């Protein structure tokens with residue numbers, strides 16, 4: 001399948017989980033700026049050094065930094081077959097930069113999937129993630145703490161939420177109820193994509 005998608009939603013909405021499932025189902029790659037930045041922090045690269053404290057406090061890494069990361073990543077061969085962006089764009093200037101990037105490559109964006117979740121559920125979800133990761137012996141994210149989550153939510157509301165309008169005005173927005181069980185959310189994403197005729201084979205034939 002061939003698709004260029006964005007997953008949009010607040011922290012804890014389930015973007016990463018759903019992106020993984022779309023990767024398996026449609027055979028396209030996931031590009032998560034959060035994962036890329038965490039890898040940069042772990043490797044101690046110049047980008048990582050810049051991002052570390054900002055991420056740990058729940059703020060947003062400067063636009064030019066993440067735009068640079070995504071721009072480099074889209075140059076790689078595997079991005080030609082489509083991708084799911086998870087965690088990018090996160091601000092209107094990032095969305096504008098993405099539009100320019102895609103235009104310069106003659107790429108079109110197919111859809112933006114908004115995972116809509118009640119804010120009151122987010123803290124519990126992040127707490128569950130922390131408990132699960134601890135149980136598996138994995139390192140817990142530095143920003144998965146209640147006090148940081150409220151800052152991440154504030155960043156989301158102020159800077160990322162305007163993207164809902166941005167993409168709705170461009171007729172790209174597909175909204176899915178992210179409060180349902182994981183499998184039901186996955187099914188609904190596939191349904192709204194099918195209904196809007198987005199999944200295409202690499203040969204340009206629309207598949208239903």
Ligand code: ADP
Nearest residue numbers: 011012033034054055059060061066087088090
């Ligand atoms: P979340 O679960 O909060 O959506 P992510 O893994 O997507 O988490 O991102 C973690 C952190 O990485 C963010 O809080 C932010 O500091 C930084 N980050 C990730 N993507 C971006 C971006 N596109 N622009 C700015 N900062 C970003």
